[in-house]
Amino acid sequence: MSRTGAAVLALAVVLLAAFPLVVGDPFYQQVVVMMLMYGALGAAWNLVGGFLGRVSFGHAVFLGLGAYTTLLLLRTHVTPWLGIPVGGLVAAAIAFVVGRPTLRLSGHYFAMATLALLAMTHVLVVNWSWAGGAVGLEAPIANNAWLLLFRSRAPYYWIAFVLALFTLCATFALARAKAGYYWRAINGDEAAARSLGVPADRYKMLAFALSAALTGAWGGFYSIYIGFIDPDSAFNLTLSIQIVLVAILGGVGTIIGPWLGAALLIPLAEGTRIAMGGSGSGLDLLLYGLAIILVSLFLPSGLVTLRLRRGAARR
Amino acid sequence: MALLDVRQLTRRFGGVVANRDVTFGVDAGEIVAIIGPNGAGKTTLFNCLAGHDAPTSGSVRFDGAELVGRTPEAIATLGLMRTFQVPRSFAAMTVQENVMVGALLRQPGVAAAEREARRVLEAVGLGDRGMARAGALSVAGQKRLELARVLATSPRLLLLDEVAGGLNPTETLELVEILRAIHARGVTLVIVEHVLEVVMRLAHRILVLDFGQLIASGTPEEVVRHPAVIEAYLGRKRRA
Amino acid sequence: MLEAFVTGLSNGLIYAVVAVGLALIWGITDVINFAHGDFLMLGMYAAYWMFTLGHVDPTLAAPIAACALGFVGFLAYALIIRPLQRGPVMIVILATFGLGLVLRQLAFIFFSPDYRNLPDTWLSGGIRLAGVSLGRPQVVTGLVSLVVIGVLFVLVYRTRWGSALQAVAEDRQAASLVGIASDRVNAQVWMLGSAMVGLAGALLTTFFYVFPSVGAVFGLLSFVAVAMGGFGSLPGAFLSGILIGVIEAMTGYLIAPAFKTASVFVAFLLVLWYRPRGLFGRW
Numbered sequence: 001m002s003r004t005g006a007a008v009l010a011l012a013v014v015l016l017a018a019f020p021l022v023v024g025d026p027f028y029q030q031v032v033v034m035m036l037m038y039g040a041l042g043a044a045w046n047l048v049g050g051f052l053g054r055v056s057f058g059h060a061v062f063l064g065l066g067a068y069t070t071l072l073l074l075r076t077h078v079t080p081w082l083g084i085p086v087g088g089l090v091a092a093a094i095a096f097v098v099g100r101p102t103l104r105l106s107g108h109y110f111a112m113a114t115l116a117l118l119a120m121t122h123v124l125v126v127n128w129s130w131a132g133g134a135v136g137l138e139a140p141i142a143n144n145a146w147l148l149l150f151r152s153r154a155p156y157y158w159i160a161f162v163l164a165l166f167t168l169c170a171t172f173a174l175a176r177a178k179a180g181y182y183w184r185a186i187n188g189d190e191a192a193a194r195s196l197g198v199p200a201d202r203y204k205m206l207a208f209a210l211s212a213a214l215t216g217a218w219g220g221f222y223s224i225y226i227g228f229i230d231p232d233s234a235f236n237l238t239l240s241i242q243i244v245l246v247a248i249l250g251g252v253g254t255i256i257g258p259w260l261g262a263a264l265l266i267p268l269a270e271g272t273r274i275a276m277g278g279s280g281s282g283l284d285l286l287l288y289g290l291a292i293i294l295v296s297l298f299l300p301s302g303l304v305t306l307r308l309r310r311g312a313a314r315r
Numbered sequence: 316m317a318l319l320d321v322r323q324l325t326r327r328f329g330g331v332v333a334n335r336d337v338t339f340g341v342d343a344g345e346i347v348a349i350i351g352p353n354g355a356g357k358t359t360l361f362n363c364l365a366g367h368d369a370p371t372s373g374s375v376r377f378d379g380a381e382l383v384g385r386t387p388e389a390i391a392t393l394g395l396m397r398t399f400q401v402p403r404s405f406a407a408m409t410v411q412e413n414v415m416v417g418a419l420l421r422q423p424g425v426a427a428a429e430r431e432a433r434r435v436l437e438a439v440g441l442g443d444r445g446m447a448r449a450g451a452l453s454v455a456g457q458k459r460l461e462l463a464r465v466l467a468t469s470p471r472l473l474l475l476d477e478v479a480g481g482l483n484p485t486e487t488l489e490l491v492e493i494l495r496a497i498h499a500r501g502v503t504l505v506i507v508e509h510v511l512e513v514v515m516r517l518a519h520r521i522l523v524l525d526f527g528q529l530i531a532s533g534t535p536e537e538v539v540r541h542p543a544v545i546e547a548y549l550g551r552k553r554r555a
Numbered sequence: 556m557l558e559a560f561v562t563g564l565s566n567g568l569i570y571a572v573v574a575v576g577l578a579l580i581w582g583i584t585d586v587i588n589f590a591h592g593d594f595l596m597l598g599m600y601a602a603y604w605m606f607t608l609g610h611v612d613p614t615l616a617a618p619i620a621a622c623a624l625g626f627v628g629f630l631a632y633a634l635i636i637r638p639l640q641r642g643p644v645m646i647v648i649l650a651t652f653g654l655g656l657v658l659r660q661l662a663f664i665f666f667s668p669d670y671r672n673l674p675d676t677w678l679s680g681g682i683r684l685a686g687v688s689l690g691r692p693q694v695v696t697g698l699v700s701l702v703v704i705g706v707l708f709v710l711v712y713r714t715r716w717g718s719a720l721q722a723v724a725e726d727r728q729a730a731s732l733v734g735i736a737s738d739r740v741n742a743q744v745w746m747l748g749s750a751m752v753g754l755a756g757a758l759l760t761t762f763f764y765v766f767p768s769v770g771a772v773f774g775l776l777s778f779v780a781v782a783m784g785g786f787g788s789l790p791g792a793f794l795s796g797i798l799i800g801v802i803e804a805m806t807g808y809l810i811a812p813a814f815k816t817a818s819v820f821v822a823f824l825l826v827l828w829y830r831p832r833g834l835f836g837r838w
Contacts, residue, residue: 055645101824101827101828102827104831105827105831106831106832108587108782108786109782109786109827109831109832109833109836111587112778112779112782112823113782113823113824113827115775115778115779116779116820116823116824117820117824119775119816119817119820120817120820120821120824123813123814123816123817124817126813127813127814176425177425178419178424178425178428181408181412181415181416181419181425181428182416182419184405184407184408184412185405185408185413185416187405187407188404188405188406188407188408189403189404189405191367191387191403192399192403192404192405193405193416194386194387194388194391195365195367195387195388195391195396195397195399196391196396196416196417196420196464196465196468197388197391197392197417197420197468198388198416198420199388200388237775241589241649241652244645244649245649245652248643248645248646248649249646249649252643252645282660282663282664283660283664285656285659285660285663286656286657286660286661286664288653288656289653289654289655289656289657289659289660290653290657291653292649292650292652292653292656293635293650293653293654293657296635296639296646296647296649296650296653297635297638297639297650300639300641300642300643300646301642301643301646302646
């Protein structure tokens with residue numbers, strides 16, 4: 001990463017860290033929290049979709065798994081301090097199980113299979129009454145730091161910020177490690193990679209499981225942030241596509257891309273929702289859809305190209 | 316004991332027998348060339364040796380270990396590497412990153428892999444193209460990249476599939492020198508070649524394949540005088 | 556149970572029409588048209604308004620809806636797909652997602668989210684076939700679907716135009732070398748695929764509710780059908796569409812209606828387990 005790039009990033013981190021101290025309005029804080037979450041979800045998705053090149057449309061399934069795990073554990077009085085990481089682990093475990101048959105599928109089929117998994121899980125959970133069935137689960141209302149439950153929204157901002165920083169550092173480190181090179185090689189030409197000794201199956205599974213783990217952990221956060229989870233919000237196709245959107249429109253296969261994509265799309269979605277969606281007019285989503293089309297048409301390689309185009313030296 | 320020991324290797328595709336009872340050995344430190352008219356089954360042979368394809372019958376032993384049934388990556392880890400006839404670079408990655416993927420097999424970390432990659436790129440003459448996108452290289456450059464990539468894995472035996480194809484005379488001579496240098500570092504070479512100049516300058520031994528079968532084996536001088544070889548090449552009005 | 560099976564068959568034929576239309580677009584232009592279900596929705600509204608405002612019966616409105624959607628498909632190709640062809644394929648797919656969203660919201664704004672349905676048309680009523688009672692609209696829709704698919708297959712497999720299509724699907728560059736204008740073929744395919752779905756939508760109004768997000772489930776099932784049948788295979792999409800209809804109906808009857816759609820996904824994943832390229836996929 002270039003000097004200016006690092007400087008800009010550092011500045012952004014500082015600004016984000018200071019944000020809730022300056023802006024107390026919970027609405028704006030929520031927008032930024034959602035921005036951080038989608039940026040992180042996009043970054044996690046990127047491990048499989050960008051580096052490895054396997055587009056997953058059903059990634060929200062891991063989010064849902066993490067969310068449900070965390071809330072179910074909370075119901076048995078296990079603190080989300082544990083519940084969130086465990087949610088990530090559960091998601092990774094499921095990824096490990098379903099990864100075996102799905103990762104050998106080629107691109108389009110893999111994408112559809114992940115969709116099918118998402119849809120299937122949705123139905124399964126709807127019919128699982130112990131997990132709340134169609135009604136879902138609620139987090140208790142309390143002000144208990146040990147249980148990560150707060151009445152004010154500000155502490156959640158810090159948790160999201162720390163999680164986001166962690167996600168950024170993790171994806172950054174992975175991209176520059178052996179794994180990052182091997183993933184990109186598999187994406188480039190899997191047979192050629194194998195002939196160089198790359199254990200393709202192992203690394204594909206690694207990307208899948210790590211991506212699921214991060215997504216699941218965020219699912220855990222999401223559940224206590226919203227305070228409530230149900231199959232429709234947890235295993236939501238639109239959310240799943242939104243993750244892909246954020247990563248792709250930001251710049252697929254780049255580290256910064258998803259965060260840029262989230263920085264654009266989330267405030268746009270939230271802003272239009274408040275400005276126009278309140279009356280149920282549907283204009284907000286209309287504008288959102290138009291924005292997606294326009295960004296695709298004018299920046300087909302993602303928002304990242306805006307930065308690269310401004311004369312920055314080629315890598 | 317031969318480093319590479321191929322016994323009765325046969326590969327059938329339905330009714331077509333691409334390789335029939337191919338048997339030969341390669342000792343460590345040798346340079347063996349495999350020649351033959353187009354369609355003789357040379358690339359199929361390589362695919363079977365490197366694990367990309369499974370022989371219908373026969374055995375392949377590398378340093379005593381049976382290779383048939385192993386995955387390409389397992390065979391690569393043992394030290395047997397191959398290049399592809401049509402270069403298959405990781406087009407979106409840089410030249411240096413391509414070679415690093417190879418280097419990461421043996422090097423203990425990314426930094427060490429980077430150093431090894433740079434060293435290898437210098438050795439094959441691509442030292443100044445390290446930051447270029449692999450997909451942007453010319454065909455000759457991509458062939459060199461293929462070579463650099465497998466070199467970075469510190470191989471024991473290299474299967475080179477037509478590395479000299481499409482090169483002008485200067486490039487061909489450069490390639491011969493590069494291959495000599497590689498050999499001098501202790502790598503055993505098995506090369507499939509159409510460019511006889513390369514074969515004659517480098518090979519200790521030549522194997523001739525025709526219609527999937529081994530029809531001759533010997534030193535270059537012996538092979539060019541072999542009647543079956545002459546017939547295979549000239550009898551069917553084909554130019555090597 | 557026979558009744559469930561036959562219902563499944565007739566539903567399946569509709570899924571098949573939608574799926575084959577999608578398979579055409581997907582196979583030739585390599586774009587997963589996320590707006591496909593919403594094209595269906597537009598076809599439904601077209602027929603609905605033609606009936607409500609013009610008293611045009613859906614069976615007559617169907618060809619008109621088909622033409623209208625063909626035009627929509629052409630616009631989508633010309634304005635969105637073609638400019639993006641050279642970029643990463645994912646962007647095109649996401650752009651279609653945006654398009655679908657826009658169409659859905661436009662319907663929401665202009666037509667309101669109310670569920671609408673058509674009162675009796677000349678098709679209404681039931682038939683008794685071999686001891687099974689069926690709705691007449693469903694049967695007619697199923698038969699028309701069959702005919703439409705049949706016509707399409709004849710077009711694709713027995714005409715020169717169809718051969719050009721298959722050539723482009725097989726190898727775009729080679730096809731252009733022999734003089735086949737792949738751009739024109741792309742546009743034609745988008746028009747044809749969208750027209751098919753518009754027709755299906757129009758016919759659907761005779762027995763299905765019309766509302767802005769009606770396309771969602773049909774769209775999703777058509778994606779699954781195309782993948783299950785195998786990419787590049789029109790017969791595969793056709794067969795899978797029917798299979799999905801039958802599986803759905805039988806599950807609803809034998810197990811529980813709640814698991815209808817889930818069973819389709821389970822079946823899909825099972826197919827991929829044994830055949831990683833779908834039933835008849837070529838790549």
